[in-house]
Structures are given as C-alpha cells and as structure tokens.
Amino acid sequence: MSARIFQRPKNAMQSGKAQVDQWILDFVPAEAKTPDPLMGWAGSGDMQQQVQLRFPTREAALAYAERHGIAATVHASPPRRLKLQAYADNFR
Template sequence: MEARIFKPAKSAMQSGRGNTKDWVLEFVNPEARRRVDPLMGWTGIDDMSGQVRLHFDTREQAIAYAEREGLKFAVEESRERKRLIKSYPENFSAARKQPWTH
C-alpha cells in the first residue's frame, strides 16, 4: 500500500488558515478500479482505503507511522504563500510609482 504525506492548503472558501496546520497521511492505490454507475452516473471505486485520512501534528510523526506500518510513502513539501503587505493609505500616497486614476 502506498501513502502520501502532505500539509493541506486552505480551500478557496477560507479567508484564514484554519485546518492547514496538521500533516495528513492519505492512502493511495493506483490499481483501484473505478466504475461509473449506469443509473446515476456517479463514479465509484472498489477500494475504500482512499477515504481514510490520518491527521498528525508534525511531519515526523506521520513519517514514523508510515515506517512503522511498512508503507511506501511520498512526502509533499508545503509551499508557503507570499504575502503582499499593503495599507490602504498607500493608494493615495504622493510618492506612488504609478499615477492614480479612476
């Protein structure tokens, strides 16, 4: 069984950084067969382990768990976002590099 260890990004519906501090171990099975339900058109899968997500406080705890259970795993490093720190008065500053227009 293979696993993926990552730190989840915030969703598009979040303004804050909630639920992005934990590390997640998610099982991946590339051999799982997907099928389409003929009546509803929903996609189903025959492997239920893809629905299991384990949360850890640190990356090292997740790696230790995967090694203890004998899982092959890949760690995806998280990228920190760049913040552009601006203030509202800078829009009207006389030292603006670009001219202010309507």
C-alpha cells in the same frame, strides 16, 4: 500500498488558519473509478481511498508510515508569502 503525506493548504475563502498545521496521510488510489451503470456515479472497490489520517507533525506521519510498512512520499507545502499593501496604494 503507497500514500502521500502533505500539509493542508489554507482555505482561500477564509482568512483563518485553522487546521493548517496538520499533516495528512492520504492513500493513493489502487484502481480507477468507474461509472455506475444505473446511477452514473463514479465509484470503485478501493476502500483505502476514503481513509485520511491526520498527524500533528510530519515526523509523526512518517513514523506511522514506516511502522505499518506504507511507502509514503512527502509533498512539501510552498512557503507562504504575504502581500503587504496599504489602502493608499490604490490611488497611486
């Protein structure tokens, strides 16, 4: 059973940064999704795909993974860059 640990990115549709500081442990799918013959929905028998665990720090997520024997890889989030510009820059 393997998982990935990552930090939730900021939502592009909003300027707020709520829940951006949380780290998420997300399990890697064990089997591929297949379409349902009747409805056509995609699904699989892997229930770990539906589980997302949230942690306040990266170290807490890694400690949980080690304690439960989960092979986890950490995906670092890219640094945030601010594009500072003034309203007067539109008329240059």
